[in-house]
Amino acid sequence: MYVNDSLVDGNKIWLNNFYGGGVNDSWNNNSYCVNISGTNEGNYHKWTLGAAAMGWNECGMALFTNPAMIYTLFDNSANITWRKQSSANSVMYYLHYSNDSGTTWNYIGSTQDTNYTWDTSSLANLASYVLRVTPYDNLVNATINMTYVFRIGHGCEPPYSMMVLHRNTTLCSGTFYLSLSNVSNVITLENSSITLTCLGTHIIGNRNGTGVLVNKGYCTVKNCIISNYSTGIYSSYDHTTLLNNTVFDNAQMGIFGGHYFDYSDITNNTVYGNYWA
Amino acid sequence: MGIKVSEALVGWILFWPVYKHPSETTIYGNNISNNGNGTHGGAIKLVGPTNLNVTNNRIDSNLGYAVQIGSEFFSSSANISVISNTFNNNYAGVIVSSSKEVNTIKDNYFENNTHASISFNPGILNNSATANVITTQ
Numbered sequence: 001m002y003v004n005d006s007l008v009d010g011n012k013i014w015l016n017n018f019y020g021g022g023v024n025d026s027w028n029n030n031s032y033c034v035n036i037s038g039t040n041e042g043n044y045h046k047w048t049l050g051a052a053a054m055g056w057n058e059c060g061m062a063l064f065t066n067p068a069m070i071y072t073l074f075d076n077s078a079n080i081t082w083r084k085q086s087s088a089n090s091v092m093y094y095l096h097y098s099n100d101s102g103t104t105w106n107y108i109g110s111t112q113d114t115n116y117t118w119d120t121s122s123l124a125n126l127a128s129y130v131l132r133v134t135p136y137d138n139l140v141n142a143t144i145n146m147t148y149v150f151r152i153g154h155g156c157e158p159p160y161s162m163m164v165l166h167r168n169t170t171l172c173s174g175t176f177y178l179s180l181s182n183v184s185n186v187i188t189l190e191n192s193s194i195t196l197t198c199l200g201t202h203i204i205g206n207r208n209g210t211g212v213l214v215n216k217g218y219c220t221v222k223n224c225i226i227s228n229y230s231t232g233i234y235s236s237y238d239h240t241t242l243l244n245n246t247v248f249d250n251a252q253m254g255i256f257g258g259h260y261f262d263y264s265d266i267t268n269n270t271v272y273g274n275y276w277a
Numbered sequence: 278m279g280i281k282v283s284e285a286l287v288g289w290i291l292f293w294p295v296y297k298h299p300s301e302t303t304i305y306g307n308n309i310s311n312n313g314n315g316t317h318g319g320a321i322k323l324v325g326p327t328n329l330n331v332t333n334n335r336i337d338s339n340l341g342y343a344v345q346i347g348s349e350f351f352s353s354s355a356n357i358s359v360i361s362n363t364f365n366n367n368y369a370g371v372i373v374s375s376s377k378e379v380n381t382i383k384d385n386y387f388e389n390n391t392h393a394s395i396s397f398n399p400g401i402l403n404n405s406a407t408a409n410v411i412t413t414q
Contacts (some may be wrong), residue, residue, distance in 0.1 A: 161313075236285070253278045254312065259285035259297035265305065271279040272310040276318050 003030055009080060013055060015088045017044045019140055022053020024168075033059035040129040044087040047141040060086030061092065061143040062114075062135050068231070073157050076121040084114045085135035094134045099123075102130060102146075120226050123152045125172045159203055166191045171224070172202040178208030182230065192216040198224035198245075205229040207251040214240050217260075221245060231256050232274070240264040249273045279312040279339065280304060284389030302324040302325040304334060313340030319367065324348045328356045335363050343390070347375035360384050370394040373401045382406040389413050 002024045003011065009029040014036070022045060023032065032055025033042050042060020045053060062085040065070075085091050092112055096105035108118055108131075124127075128149045135142035156172035162184060178186045186203055188210070189196055196212065202225035203211055211226035214235035222243040225230040232247035236258025247254040247269060254274035257264060265269055282294040282304075309320040319341030336343045343364045343397040349356045357380040359394060362369040362387060371382050387394035387409060393413045397404065 245332060248297050254309075255280040255281040257280070257299055257302060257326075259283070259299055261282055261299035261302055263301045264299070265303045266280060267303070268306045270308045271320070272308075272312060274279055274312045274318070275314050276278060 001025070004015055014041045014043060014060070015086055017088065017137070018049060019046045020049070022049045023055045023058075023225065025055055026124065028056040031057060033057045034086065034204065036088075038169055042086045042139060044089075044135075044142050044177045045143050048117050060135050062143055062145050064131065064133065064147045067131075067150040070150075071160060071163075072148070072150040073153050074118075074120055075152075076119070078118040079115065080118055080122050080147075081115045082133050082145065087135070087137050087142070089137040089139075091135045091137050091142070094136060096132050096134070097126065098132070100132045101128075105132065119201075120152050121154070121172075122221060125153055125156065125158055125174070156249070158201055159201060161186055164190050165194060165196060168195045168197070170197045170199060173199040173201055175202045175204065177204050179206040180229065182208045184208075185210040185213040185234075186229070187211070187214050188201060188213045189219045189221070190215050191220040195220040195222065197222055200225065202227070210234045211250070224269070232271075234258070235264065236260050238262040238264065242266045244268050246270045250275070252276045278318040278322055278341075280307070282324040282326045282329065283322070292336045296325060298306065298327050300329065302326060302329045304329070304331045306333050308335045309343075310335075310337045310339065313368070319343055319345060319347070319369075322348070323354050323357060324359070325354055326411040329354075329358070331357070331359045331362060331410075333361050336367065337363075337365045338369045341367075342361040342369045342372045344371045346371070346373045346380055355379055357381070358383070362386070364388070364394065365389055366390070367409070368392050369396060372396040372398070373404055375400070376400050380404045383408050385409045387411045387413075 004024045006027050011030040013032050014034040040059045042058045063083040066081040095108040098105050124137045131147040134144050156170045158172045161178045199276045205228045209229045211229040212233045217237040218239040220241040226248045227249045230251045231253045232250045234256045254271040284298045320339040320343045322335045346357050356379045359382045361384045364387045367390045370387045370390045
């Protein structure tokens with residue numbers, strides 16, 4: 001479609017099927033996203049055409065709406081949703097997942113709906129997954145969309161660097177190498193009265209930063225193994241409970257309680273091999 | 278350093294620094310060993326807290342002080358109770374570096390701590406050490 005002229009203005013272009021060629025329009029005077037009865041409709045582009053062949057405000061492509069945030073956690077099932085692909089024809093959506101950064105894609109299923117309940121119970125607690133959805137109108141695939149990185153955790157959550165907790169959280173067992181720059185923390189407890197429970201989880205750093213930062217009062221950290229950070233566990237908040245943790249081989253301090261570390265308990269921890277004063 | 282509980286500078290009044298001292302903290306039942314570097318950095322360092330209990334811990338083979346109350350620069354630690362702990366093979370057991378009065382060192386077991394089992398720095402007043410078992414020094 002050639003509309004590449006400043007005098008081509010105010011046209012509305014939607015529900016077309018671009019199987020080749022795409023749109024040539026650099027003036028942004030026309031609209032490729034049209035509100036039809038409260039729903040924005042765009043066009044169907046063959047997946048190989050790419051974004052350069054779309055109008056400036058094309059909105060027809062399928063787009064994941066859940067997971068909506070990076071590191072969303074799913075347990076035994078995942079309710080996947082996406083915005084529909086605009087098309088004058090019926091569209092089937094094919095879902096795949098990858099757990100190797102997109103090198104290989106594993107088929108999940110297909111549907112004509114814009115949601116899918118995915119049984120994830122047989123998937124292991126791996127660090128990260130990505131989903132993709134491919135619309136198909138019985139002739140060609142349309143633009144492919146991929147999710148953020150998300151995680152599967154069966155009753156627990158794998159830790160990751162810069163993890164911020166706002167609720168009670170159980171970390172999965174295993175050893176996790178989570179390096180840091182000097183000023184950051186692997187896990188931060190950011191709401192009061194929450195508990196971080198480790199299932200023997202061992203986080204290992206690169207002698208920088210803090211393994212677990214308690215950043216609010218009335219928090220508990222228990223059953224964690226923390227090594228090779230600058231400081232293992234750091235809290236300057238009241239009513240902190242540190243219970244049954246093993247904290248070792250940190251460059252400066254194993255456990256630090258700062259100026260508001262009032263009414264706190266450090267109980268039944270093993271603290272060894274922490275280096276500096 | 279194994280565990281450090283420390284005050285911090287929170288402001289100034291008439292050019293004097295104002296420190297917030299953590300208080301009412303319990304260090305109980307921990308196993309704290311092999312911390313430190315040379316004679317720096319030991320098991321537990323208490324720089325300024327008040328009303329703090331160190332109880333029933335096993336504190337072994339630390340290269341610095343096992344429990345240090347106060348430091349060279351601060352003198353506000355008070356009402357520290359070090360009770361029923363075991364100290365073996367550390368550079369030193371309990372040292373009161375600088376402190377207000379009324380710290381209690383009681384019912385602890387000390388064995389083979391190189392420098393001293395219990396040490397009071399000059400100027401320490403009205404602390405108590407009682408019913409401890411000290412096998413060497």
